[in-house]
Amino acid sequence: MPYLAPGAIFTKQEYDDGVMFAGALSLLSGELPYHDFVYLHPPGSLLWLTPWASLADVWGEPVAFATTRVLGALTAVGSTVLIALLLRRFGAPAMIVGSGLYAIWPAAVDTEQKYMLEPVLNLLLLAALLLMSRGTRRAALSAGMLVGLALSVKYWAILDVALLAGMAYARLGWHGAWRFITGAAAAAGVVALPFFIAAPTQMWEQTVVTQLLRPDEGRSFVTRMEFFATADASLSWFVAGLVFAVFTLLALLPGIRALVRRTPAATWDDPVFWGLLAITHLIAVLLSNTFYYHYATWVIAPLSLSIGHAVGLIRRQPLQIALATAAALVAMLAVAKSALSIESSDLRPAEIAAWSSTRSCVWGYPTELIQADAVRKNIQNGCAFDVDPLGFWLVSIAGSDPEAVDFRTPADLERIAQQIESADGVIQYDRETIPDGFSIASDSAGVLLLNRDGT
Numbered sequence: 001m002p003y004l005a006p007g008a009i010f011t012k013q014e015y016d017d018g019v020m021f022a023g024a025l026s027l028l029s030g031e032l033p034y035h036d037f038v039y040l041h042p043p044g045s046l047l048w049l050t051p052w053a054s055l056a057d058v059w060g061e062p063v064a065f066a067t068t069r070v071l072g073a074l075t076a077v078g079s080t081v082l083i084a085l086l087l088r089r090f091g092a093p094a095m096i097v098g099s100g101l102y103a104i105w106p107a108a109v110d111t112e113q114k115y116m117l118e119p120v121l122n123l124l125l126l127a128a129l130l131l132m133s134r135g136t137r138r139a140a141l142s143a144g145m146l147v148g149l150a151l152s153v154k155y156w157a158i159l160d161v162a163l164l165a166g167m168a169y170a171r172l173g174w175h176g177a178w179r180f181i182t183g184a185a186a187a188a189g190v191v192a193l194p195f196f197i198a199a200p201t202q203m204w205e206q207t208v209v210t211q212l213l214r215p216d217e218g219r220s221f222v223t224r225m226e227f228f229a230t231a232d233a234s235l236s237w238f239v240a241g242l243v244f245a246v247f248t249l250l251a252l253l254p255g256i257r258a259l260v261r262r263t264p265a266a267t268w269d270d271p272v273f274w275g276l277l278a279i280t281h282l283i284a285v286l287l288s289n290t291f292y293y294h295y296a297t298w299v300i301a302p303l304s305l306s307i308g309h310a311v312g313l314i315r316r317q318p319l320q321i322a323l324a325t326a327a328a329l330v331a332m333l334a335v336a337k338s339a340l341s342i343e344s345s346d347l348r349p350a351e352i353a354a355w356s357s358t359r360s361c362v363w364g365y366p367t368e369l370i371q372a373d374a375v376r377k378n379i380q381n382g383c384a385f386d387v388d389p390l391g392f393w394l395v396s397i398a399g400s401d402p403e404a405v406d407f408r409t410p411a412d413l414e415r416i417a418q419q420i421e422s423a424d425g426v427i428q429y430d431r432e433t434i435p436d437g438f439s440i441a442s443d444s445a446g447v448l449l450l451n452r453d454g455t
Contacts, residue, residue, distance in 0.1 A: 009066040010349050010371065011445070012429075017114045018367030019388045020045055021065050022375050024053035026387055029379045035199035037387040038395055040206055043195045044152030045117055061373045062349040068115040075119045076103070076112035082126035083304055086133065086270070090312025098308020102300060107227060111294040117154045118294050122301040124150040125160050125277070129305075132167060133270055140168045140176045144183025151184065152191035155207070156298065159280050167273050170265040206395055213398040216289045224286055227293045248282065251275040251306035271309040277302035348444045352427070355442060355449045359425030365389060368427040371447065384419040426450040 012018070023039050023046045033039035033046060052071060055064035084099040102108060112119050128143035128150075147164055150157035161184050169177035196203050225244060254271040257263075281299040285291065349371060356362055356372035361383035369375050369385065378385050386392050392415075420426060420435050428448055434440070438450040 009069055010062055012367045012371070013069075013114050014116070015365070015367070015390065016116060017068065018065075018365065018370055019391070020049055020115060021053060021061075021068060021370055022366035022387045024049035025056060025061065025370075025375045026379060028053055029376055031379060032198055033195060034202040034206055038206055038392045039388060040210060040391045040394065041117065041154060042152045042192055042207055044149060044191045045120070045154065047191060048120060048153065049115065056373075056376065060349075060353060061370045061375060062353065065367075065370045069113060072112045072114050072116065072119060075123050076108070079119065079122045079126055079301060082123070082130060083301070083308065086126065086130055086305055087308040087312065090309055093314075094308040094312030097311045098304045101307055102304040105297075105300050105304075107293050107296040108300045111297040116294045116297070118297040120153050121150045121157055121160075121298055124153075125157075126301060128160075128164060129270070129274070132164060132171075135171055137172055137176050137179050140172055141179040141183040143168075144180035144185075145187040148184035148187030148189075149191065151188045155211075156284065159284060160277065163273065163277055163280060170268060205398070206391070210391075210395050210398045214290050214394060215397070217291065219291045221286060224291050227291070227296055247303055247307060248279065250310040251278040251303055253310065254306075271306060274302050274305040274309065278306050351442065352444050352447065352449065356425065356427075359423075359451075359455075361423040362425040362427055363420045363423040364427035368429070368447065372425075372427045372449075374427075384422050386415075386419075389416070424452045424455045 019039075020041075023033060023037065026037055027033065027046050028050060031037055033043055039046070049068065049071075052064055052067045055067060058064075080099045080103045083102050084095040087094040087098045108119075124146045128146040131139040131143040131146070143164060144161075147157060147160050151161060161181075165177050165180050165184075168180040172179075252275055254269065255275050258268050258272050278299060281302060285295045285299055288295070352371050353373040356374045356377070359374075360381055361378060362369060362372050362374040363383075363385055364372065364374070366375075366387060366389075369378065377383075417435075420438075426435055426438055426448075428450070429446055431448060434448075434450065437453050439453055440448055441451040442449040
């Protein structure tokens with residue numbers, strides 16, 4: 001909805017999606033992640049983007065990048081539909097509340113307006129859960145492959161592999177669990193192993209060691225709870241905590257009931273495992289040394305299943321209908337609010353691309369380079385730039401004393417200065433620090449296009 005406004009779909013919304021798209025463009029240009037450029041996630045996250053990145057050869061990088069925003073929205077639609085299908089046997093009110101909750105949850109909505117990793121994990125997990133509900137070994141194998149693909153996108157999915165392997169064991173015995181694990185290992189291995197073979201040490205250091213040693217950003221439990229409720233932490237921590245306490249209880253209820261009744265694990269219903277997934281995701285995200293708003297999206301998918309199931313258990317039909325109607329009204333209000341908040345942008349991609357075509361080497365952060373249609377050209381011309389400047393910095397400080405770490409180290413600043421020195425154009429948002437030897441050639445909606453003096 002926000003991208004219906006003129007120019008909005010081309011604007012910078014996030015840092016990470018620019019990194020991943022620049023990485024996919026680099027991969028298509030013959031560069032290998034970990035070996036030729038720093039990348040902090042498994043390679044599946046890049047491969048997922050390559051079909052859209054390949055459109056840059058036809059439409060240019062800015063338009064191809066804009067299609068990834070459509071991909072994010074389609075991923076959200078897919079997850080919403082899968083939640084409804086999983087809740088179908090619990091009745092229409094359960095479907096409406098569960099899928100509607102996921103569709104309008106502010107943190108999820110904000111995340112899925114661009115290409116991010118958590119929505120991909122959700123889509124693959126929900127599809128795997130739908131397969132597991134069939135209760136066959138063949139379905140377990142296919143479900144394992146889906147969760148294995150998720151593992152190749154982000155290592156968080158190892159928790160889903162473990163939980164769903166337990167689900168397969170409980171329902172299908174060792175043979176079912178073995179098929180699930182085999183499928184997961186095969187899918188993850190096919191995607192990740194070639195890159196690991198090409199650069200084993202670098203891939204391990206960047207995707208595992210650096211992530212584990214990332215500096216603690218100091219976001220408290222209270223702040224994290226606020227971000228779970230809204231993407232901008234605008235809701236008070238008390239209200240957010242109260243809401244999540246209720247939702248967490250709803251997620252735990254099926255498991256508590258099964259334990260109290262001493263129900264054999266082989267007969268546990270799907271909602272027991274949905275609750276386990278929701279609680280596991282929640283604990284992992286709350287205990288992580290880093291936290292960003294999009295992390296909450298990974299929790300919201302299984303939590304929406306649990307809440308939808310709870311509505312389906314309500315015996316009184318009038319109350320079910322009231323809850324479903326309330327959910328529908330909230331969804332309509334959310335859509336209306338989104339429509340009213342649409343803002344257009346004066347960003348002129350064609351003008352930026354025209355300026356870039358006059359430059360041999362353009363320096364900038366990944367999204368800005370994409371806006372300038374300059375990533376592939378930089379690679380072709382051998383220009384110095386980083387696909388992920390922040391990632392390069394995190395690798396360089398891995399294991400350092402967090403108290404002694406600055407956002408920019410002298411070595412990091414020197415590296416950027418050397419890259420800019422070899423460029424004849426710079427694209428940036430910062431108006432306060434114009435690099436020496438450069439002057440403003442144009443300004444497109446706050447995006448500064450800088451030419452080296454005399455060029």
